[in-house]
Structure formats: structure tokens, C-alpha cells
């Protein structure tokens with residue numbers, strides 16, 4: 127079985143690839159290394175430095191009989207989705223449609239897509255947000271994630287493949303790229319490690335549902351093993367504020383500086399908290415990492431690997 131992972135040199139994608147390789151899958155990666163790193167690429171995978179918008183994408187499907195696609199490649203920065211909206215649409219929508227057209231043409235059997243809970247739901251009146259809540263994206267990034275979900279569901283009907291849409295909350299852990307503007311935990315961790323000043327946008331009381339990378343990879347495999355399809359929130363159902371994250375990490379790094387508070391940035395939500403009851407009800411999956419345990423593991427990895 128040949129598996130294609132787009133974005134396999136990135137944070138979540140590289141962990142997914144490692145796990146697929148452990149399970150003896152033949153893994154093909156397509157990644158343009160815009161935020162991903164070559165050093166993240168598992169040496170047992172076949173790596174193509176390629177853009178998902180490329181016309182050559184069809185050759186990947188022609189040369190490898192792809193059974194399953196994990197689609198993770200994306201422009202993930204909410205701010206950039208506002209300031210460079212044409213690039214955002216080009217990569218996230220056109221790139222994804224290019225992938226889907228080829229996937230359908232060459233007869234894949236299943237696709238997994240990493241959507242964004244915060245992105246597609248936006249602010250809600252009640253929390254935690256379930257898959258039944260209305261969708262109300264508040265950034266081009268969120269609109270594009272929702273549009274890709276719709277394309278996938280439409281193509282699923284037209285071409286009959288299985289499709290799992292994973293609405294992830296805020297994922298964190300080893301290998302998250304602190305250079306990209308998304309991922310407050312990686313940014314704080316990296317800056318504390320180098321004793322650099324830290325900026326917090328807004329009051330720092332923004333609440334996020336931080337889920338640890340191992341929990342995310344485990345649930346993706348559970349969904350596959352149980353042969354499910356549909357839309358699933360992947361989260362912890364709990365919230366932590368940005369200020370809390372700062373305080374907890376500060377202890378890990380014995381960081382002495384106080385944060386610099388700047389104006390809240392447009393497109394950023396005050397609260398994101400997703401219910402994972404649907405997937406828990408079907409499979410019994412539950413996240414195993416508390417925020418304390420996950421932050422410790424993340425800090426340890428950055429100390430050992432990014433100093």
C-alpha cells in the first residue's frame with residue numbers, strides 16, 4: 127500500500143510519516159519546504175520537494191499507486207492569510223483542488239484532511255464546540271479550510287472514496303516550527319530557550335484548547351483502524367490561556383523576563399474549545415497528555431534539539 131503525505135516535512139506531517147513507516151507503509155511525501163524542514167523527513171520515505179499546486183503532481187500518482195492520501199500541506203499562518211490573501215487562496219484552495227483532482231483521477235481509496243476547529247467554527251456562543259455547531263470562520267484561513275472540506279465531501283460523493291475530516295484544535299509538541307507565526311507554544315519555547323523577549327498580542331487571556339502531537343497521531347490511526355469516515359473534532363475539550371502557557375513554560379526554562387503586551391491581532395479568536403465527544407463515543411479515544419505533561423515533553427525536546 128502506497129501512502130501520500132502532503133506536508134510530510136512539517137510538524138504534524140513528519141510525526142505522521144514516522145508512525146506510518148513504523149507500520150511498514152510505503153510513504154511518499156510531497157512538500158515544498160516552505161515551513162517544513164528536510165531534517166524532519168524520515169529517510170525511509172520517498173521525498174519529493176514539490177508544490178501541491180504543481181502540474182507535476184500528477185506524475186506522483188502515475189509513478190506510485192497511491193491508495194491513501196493524508197493532506198496536510200497548507201499555508202497555516204492566519205495573519206498571512208489576511209496580508210497575502212492571494213497566496214493563501216492559491217496554496218490552500220487551488221493546491222488542495224489540484225491534489226483532489228489527481229487523487230480522484232488516479233483512484234485513491236481514502237483521504238484524511240487536517241482541517242482547523244478554531245478556523246472553521248470561529249467564535250461561538252456556547253462551548254465546547256461540537257461538530258453540530260454552526261461554522262463561522264473569521265479569517266481567510268478558516269474560510270479556506272471549510273471550502274476544502276466541502277470539496278472533499280463533494281469529491282467523495284462523486285468518486286466514492288472514504289474521507290475523514292479532522293478538525294484539530296491547537297496542536298503542539300516536538301518539531302513545531304517556531305519561525306512560522308502559528309504555534310504560540312513553539313514560539314515561546316524557542317524564545318525562552320534563547321533568552322529572547324516575548325511578545326503577547328492582546329491581553330494574553332485568549333483561551334486555546336492545546337492538544338499534544340502524540341494524541342493527534344494516535345487518533346488518526348484509531349480512525350483508520352476502525353474504518354471510520356466523517357468529520358471529527360480532535361482536541362482535549364479543555365482550555366488554557368496564553369498567559370498560563372507563558373507561566374508554565376517560564377518555570378521549565380527559568381526564564382526571568384516579563385512579556386511585552388501588544389495590540390490584539392485581527393482574525394485571532396478569544397476562545398477556542400472543541401468537544402471530542404463524537405470520536406470518544408465511537409472509539410473510546412481520549413487525549414492522554416495534560417497540558418502540564420505535554421509542555422514538559424515539548425520543553426525537553428527543544429532543550430535537547432534546538433539549543
Ligand SMILES: NC(=O)c1ccc[n+]([C@@H]2O[C@H](COP(=O)([O-])OP(=O)(O)OC[C@H]3O[C@@H](n4cnc5c(N)ncnc54)[C@H](O)[C@@H]3O)[C@@H](O)[C@H]2O)c1
Pocket residue numbers: 132133134135136137138139156157158159160161162163176177178179197198199200201202217221240241242243293294295296297298302303306309
Ligand atoms: N498545528 C496546529 O495547531 C494545527 C491546527 C489545526 C490544523 N492544522 C493543520 O495541520 C496541517 C499541518 O500543520 P503543521 O502545524 O504541521 O504546519 P507546518 O507548517 O509544520 O506543516 C505544513 C507543511 O506543508 C508544507 N507546505 C506548505 N505549503 C506547501 C505547498 N504549496 N506545497 C507543498 N507543501 C507545502 C510546508 O513546507 C510544511 O512542511 C496544516 O494543514 C494545518 O492547517 C494545524
